Structures are given as structure tokens and as C-alpha cells.
Amino acid sequence: MSSVHAQKEGPIKLKLASFFPGTHPAETELVQGWAEAIEKATDGRVIITSYPGETLLKAADIYNGVVDGVADIGLSSFSYNSGRFPEIEAFEQPGIVYKNSKSASKTAWEGIQELDPECVQDTKLLMVIATGPGDLFTRKPVNKLEDLVGMQIRATGLTADTLALTGAVPVGMPQSDAYESLSKGIVNGNLAPIEVLKTWKHAEVTKHLTRTPFLYNNLFYITMNIDKWNAMPEDIKNIITEVSLEYQEKVGIGLWDRQNQAALKWAIEEEGIEIVELSEEETQRWIQKVMPMQEKYIEKNGEAGIRALETAMRLAEKYNDEY
Structure with missing residues (x-):
């Protein structure tokens, strides 16, 4: 589908489910800033509406909710679904000391890209950030x-x-x-x-x-329903990928340090x-x-x-x- 055709049909509207309260910086700084940047970069062709504070899905239901299409995008912690993400649990193992959230986040994102685990192939992973030490x-x-x-x-x-x-x-x-x-x-x-x-x-x-x-150490994801992702025009996919990486680097990796x-x-x-x-x-x-x-x-x-x-x-x- 061409971008012109997509524009004529109206914007792509996406629902984002998050367990963080609406006042939490993960919502106010990361999600809202990221959603606004995507809307601007796509000239209004993609509009993301966030549902924080478990108003759309409970924390432990968010990943499956994205897989099933209840939400188009989800923000939650991998740890709420213990055992489902075996390779990702490596980054949360005790005994590995992370100096801060930047170190932990960069380790997690690069490591997951390198391992490319089967456990996250049923959604489109857009960001992974970590708390670092707790x-x-x-x-x-x-x-x-x-x-x-x-x-x-x-x-x-x-x-x-x-x-x-x-x-x-x-x-x-x-x-x-x-x-x-x-x-x-x-x-x-x-x-x-x-x-x-x-x-x-x-x-x-x-x-x-x-x-x-x-x-x-605790890892959080922002991920999208795979069918919704695959149905998007290529230029929009490229924009979302670019903006996601930008916000992960600019806001996400140091969020918990601040x-x-x-x-x-x-x-x-x-x-x-x-x-x-x-x-x-x-x-x-x-x-x-x-x-x-x-x-x-x-x-x-x-x-x-x-x-x-x-x-x-x-x-x-x-x-x-x-x-």
C-alpha cells in the first residue's frame, strides 16, 4: 500500500498498553515523547494512544495481549512472564553486576540483537531498556x-x-x-x-x-503486534525503527539512572x-x-x-x- 493511499484512508491508530502509572517518567518522558516524535516524523500518519496504569491490560498480560492484538503495542517487564523468555533471563541473572541502567540497557539490547532469540519472534521488538542495579x-x-x-x-x-x-x-x-x-x-x-x-x-x-x-536487574520491552507491523508501509516501518532507536538511546537507557x-x-x-x-x-x-x-x-x-x-x-x- 502506498503512503498516499494510507493517508487517504486516514492515520494508523495504535493502542499502547503499559503498567506504569501515568505520572511515571517511563510514561511522561519515554512513551509520550516517543509517540509524539513518531506522529511528527510520519506527518500524522501514525497516532499512538497510551493506556498507562494497567487500564488496558494488567502487567503480566501485556505481552500476550500484544500477541493477540488486544493492544497494538505493549510496555512491560519480561519478568512478569517468568520462564517464557529463557535467553532474556540471562541478562537478569544474579552475580552479574551492572554499574548503572545505561550499561544494563546497552548490554540487553545488543545482546538480544546478537542472540536473536525465538522467544520474541512473535512480536516486533522496538526497544529494550533495563533498570540496572536494584x-x-x-x-x-x-x-x-x-x-x-x-x-x-x-x-x-x-x-x-x-x-x-x-x-x-x-x-x-x-x-x-x-x-x-x-x-x-x-x-x-x-x-x-x-x-x-x-x-x-x-x-x-x-x-x-x-x-x-x-x-x-530488570528488563522492559516496547513491542508491537507482528501482524500490525507487517501490514505497515515500508517507509512507516523505517521511521518507527529510527525513532525507536533514537528514543531508546536518548531517553530510555538512562531513564533509571536519572x-x-x-x-x-x-x-x-x-x-x-x-x-x-x-x-x-x-x-x-x-x-x-x-x-x-x-x-x-x-x-x-x-x-x-x-x-x-x-x-x-x-x-x-x-x-x-x-x-
Whole structure:
């Protein structure tokens, strides 16, 4: 179909489902900026309407919702569908330390392009960004491994299995349910990037932060229904690809770094949150506890798992040096 014909038929209107609140920078800075840039670059031939805050699809339903055409585009976390994306789980394995979200995001995107895994071929992947290191926010202080034993911690996907090895009791729930659960004492903590202290208001219900960059990395995707993508004119595909790469680089890869810095300052100054820095000796105790996750991953995924894990480690080293 020619671009002129497409214009005569009216603009291509796309629905985007996201679990992030409408006030979250992932919505206000990334999604809205990206959607506006695509509309402008296509001269109004593509109009994207975002449905944030799980108003169209719940977090765990977004990927399948895109596959099934309930949404044309989806923004969510791979970790909400544990086991569905085996190669991608390599980039979230504990024991791999990412210096920041830029390093983690560049590692993830380049690694996924290199591996080209079958698990994401049923949609058109437009962006992958990562949080980088995450930390433990708790109602009671966690100064050593023993303090975590028996503590109920909100976690999803791979991080839930990781936490279980430390002696904690992982409780699966989306980030959107964590505030209420923390405030009511249903869970005693959360393992997440620092930004949740402010953007999800968790500093109001947790008063202690233990730095654990070796425990956590979370990958998010923006992906499109494959039939919708294939039906688009080539010039529009090229524009969407170009704008997506631009926004991934300009906004996406550093999104959590910017949020984390602002949130930590705010949480300390406004909410009085206390920071616990583990000693090197204590850090190694924690790492030794969770390293079986990598062994389990290789056992489950064989040669493909080895390749994915080696790719993640190699690129993490490269981009930690760069960023």
C-alpha cells in the first residue's frame, strides 16, 4: 500500500498498553515523547494512544495481549512472564553486576540483537531498556544475610527465585500492589531499583535500604503486534525503527539512572531512609548464596543458556567500562 493511499484512508491508530502509572517518567518522558516524535516524523500518519496504569491490560498480560492484538503495542517487564523468555533471563541473572541502567540497557539490547532469540519472534521488538542495579528496601534493617531469613519480600520472576536462596520468602506481585502490601505489613520489603522509593512512594512505607546491586536487574520491552507491523508501509516501518532507536538511546537507557539519583536524594532528605552498605566480606557471602541460580539456568537451558549467559557477561564488562 502506498503512503498516499494510507493517508487517504486516514492515520494508523495504535493502542499502547503499559503498567506504569501515568505520572511515571517511563510514561511522561519515554512513551509520550516517543509517540509524539513518531506522529511528527510520519506527518500524522501514525497516532499512538497510551493506556498507562494497567487500564488496558494488567502487567503480566501485556505481552500476550500484544500477541493477540488486544493492544497494538505493549510496555512491560519480561519478568512478569517468568520462564517464557529463557535467553532474556540471562541478562537478569544474579552475580552479574551492572554499574548503572545505561550499561544494563546497552548490554540487553545488543545482546538480544546478537542472540536473536525465538522467544520474541512473535512480536516486533522496538526497544529494550533495563533498570540496572536494584536494592533491598525493608521495614526493618538488613545488615547481614541472617537478617533476611524468613522476611517476606515482594519480588517477581527471576528475583523471586534469587531471594529464596538467601533465606527470604519471596512474594510475587506487580509493583502496583507493593505499596499497599508494605503499608499493611503483608510483605516486609521490596527488591527493586531505587526509583520506586519516590515514583511508587515506597519510602513512605520502608525506612531501610540495603545496597544489593548483585541481586537485581530488570528488563522492559516496547513491542508491537507482528501482524500490525507487517501490514505497515515500508517507509512507516523505517521511521518507527529510527525513532525507536533514537528514543531508546536518548531517553530510555538512562531513564533509571536519572530517577534513581533523584529518588535517593529525596528519600534521604524527605523521608529519612537509612542506607546500609554491605562490607566486601558480607557481599561475597550473599553472592555465594545466589550463584547457584546461574548453574540452574545453564542446566535448564543447555548450550543456548551458556551462550546467552556468556553474551551477557561479555557485554556487561564492555559497557561497565564505557559507562
